[in-house]
Amino acid sequence: MTTYSTAAAKNNVLTILLGGFFLMQGCTPKQPAETANTTSATDFMYQYSIIDALLAGVFDGNLTLGQLKTKGDFGIGTFNRVDGELIVDQGTVYKVSADGSIHEMPDTDSTSIAFVKFFKADSTYTIKGTTTLDQLEKDLMAALPANELYAIRMKGDFPKLTARAPGAAKKPYPSLKDHLAKEQYLFNLTNTRGVVIGFLLPGYLAKVNVPGFHFHYLTDDHKAGGHIFDFTTNNLTVEIDKIQGYSVELNTNADFDKVSLDKDRQEELKKIE
Template sequence: MKIQFVSKALKPLSISLAIVLQSCSPKQPAETDKPPVSDFMYQYSIIDALLGGVFDGNLTLGALKTKGDFGIGTFNRVDGELIVDQGKVYKISYDGSIREVPDTDSTSIAFVKFFKADTTFTVKGTTLDQLEKQLLAVLPANEMYAIRMKGHFEKLTSRAPGPARKPYPSLKDHLAKQQYLFNLSNTDGVVAGFLLPGYIAKVNVPGFHFHYLANDHKSGGHIFDFTAAELTVEIDKIQGYTVELNTHADFDKVGLDKDRQEELKKIE
């Protein structure tokens, strides 16, 4: 089932999104002229495995790019933040450096899809918190969305983790020692991420999850906060969801019964 959003460039944000959503066509039967996976989100591994210390995976980035051209994740050993934009995979390292990574590198967890915006709008003078509240007010809570933003950020706070060493700790304990913060100012770039519903907890991150890549490829990371002068926001409603379990041997050894939602809130 897919909602077709009408593309409009209206503001203020609350008015523009309300108009866009009101103008949506009714849900239609699944399209049969193309594989449904094209509008599905693909995920490798699950968030609770990462939280529990499963920091390695066997999925190469070359294989990941066959599943989507847009998304976020991390690398083996939690060695930096991963962002996929326009079919290219970038690593934001703990020292702030950024590079496009080869297809032979691997990921321990990643979320991607082939991005095609259903609606596009602009917003001026907003913070991350304000934007998220506006989106939550108008987007149906049970649906899933890929969100891409680009523009000028007056301030942006992000992080990237340093690589872990075996035996791997929990992600919370690792980030307590190996999280590096970046306080950026007057930066232009792209935000990639997702808005996912609460019922996918333990599998993915409920709510918003964003990574940043500066246009000059000199800064980025997992976003904690920002103040933006002007943004172009693109939203792609996700039709379905495919999860591939982590194929590394460590996945079968981690305990997944523990409730780790409080841990997730502290690090996200």
């Protein structure tokens, strides 16, 4: 009799579900090179601070980017003062600034909130033909078990993509919603090629993280990017890394202990995401 580990069984289910969906879409699936029989620490997501603290105006943190990179080589977040969008791709940390410029950031800089893991795809699929972010998200939601966590990396061509980056806040800090109302800068990008970095997380993580999809974008030439609102793509490779669990380190800045986190801020989150 053949037996399977829990991790291997879950990966097989993921492959079957996604393989069925993408084959129906006329897409080409690629199996992972190997399936792990045990769960390692790299299968876990690390998170610094919580989303409700950021929503409430806790815009500073003490975690350096050098420390963050020991926790993962893939992820998203922001910087102190909400000064731009943070992207970690293949171990390098990038900032998308409010003027749209991209910068590689030094290890000495700090973050007020970030979510990272060591990315290793369980399944890879290539989508040929035109699709939108909205349609892609609906298709993935239908194909993936709703209670699981996923890191998603997508690379391809984007005829149209809308992104944003915030400008730095000044003390006393307002709520994130009020800050973005004045310091959010939109970028309508056309005919770019790049990478989408992000996560799909279940609803039960609300107040701690962003439920649903949360994506940031970086062009291959490192000249544009940001927090994604929408896109159209006509050639996309999708890599999915199922997350076995996650750890949360509370924000170590003194402001975290002073803020009230009792308020339900889900409506605020929906308006800015």
